[in-house]
Amino acid sequence: MTQVFELERELASPAVDLATATRAARDFLAALGVPCDTESTERTPRRMAEAYAAMLTSRPFEATTFPNDEAYDELVVVRSIPVQSVCEHHFLPFTGVAHVGYLPGSRIVGLSKLARVVEMYARRPQVQERLTQQIADWVDLHLDPQGVGVVIEAEHACMTLRGVQVAGTTTSTSALRGQLRESPASRAEFLASVR
Structure with missing residues (x-):
């Protein structure tokens, strides 16, 4: 049960670096041949980073x-x-x-x-x-x-x-x-x- 408390502490304060995640998403998409230089896709790496940050971050609670x-x-x-x-x-x-x-x-x-x-x-x-x-x-x-x-x-x-x-x-x-x-x-x- 000590693992439960350790995991709760880890989940309470996730480190999110959106700038680095955005650069990584852009590199990832480029490596897959997905262009990110059109009006529709230039913000896609940032949106990807924000979407995954939201999916991986829970709200704190008591x-x-x-x-x-x-x-x-x-x-x-x-x-x-x-x-x-x-x-x-x-x-x-x-x-x-x-x-x-x-x-x-x-x-x-x-x-x-x-x-x-x-x-x-x-x-x-x-x-x-x-x-x-x-x-x-x-x-x-x-x-x-x-x-x-x-x-x-x-x-x-x-x-x-x-x-x-x-x-x-x-x-x-x-x-x-x-x-x-x-x-x-x-x-x-x-x-x-x-x-």
Whole structure:
């Protein structure tokens, strides 16, 4: 779990050098034979740099948790959280939704924070399997719940635009912790709630 804190610190202060990124984008496009000297394309390298900076930078947030004073012990699920990330193998986007749930223990979380956690880990070069695990690890570490479940469903441009070129395919990954992994009834309840 120390890795979770180290990664949070790393993500909180990314170093973005748009001038260098713009020069690199111009060189990259030139190496591919793409001209950047027309009225329509002269600003393309800067736009590329800004687009990737936006895709790779999450907004800072404070992890707001609260005591579970009412001893709420039923499943909490936030469904269809948008996921926008970049495949670390091809640097092409993958997009979809995340469903994040937990069985509360002594703490609960401000619901918007679950969407922020998804964004925090998605806004970096990723693989979907690791992203799913990182979100589950964060919830587990910060809330110490009875159980955690994360399901991500995403379409990967590296599959739809290149290689096999199968548009419309989605990949589903899941990470289950505690009761949501160990109890067949709790697992079934969580999975039914996100389908």
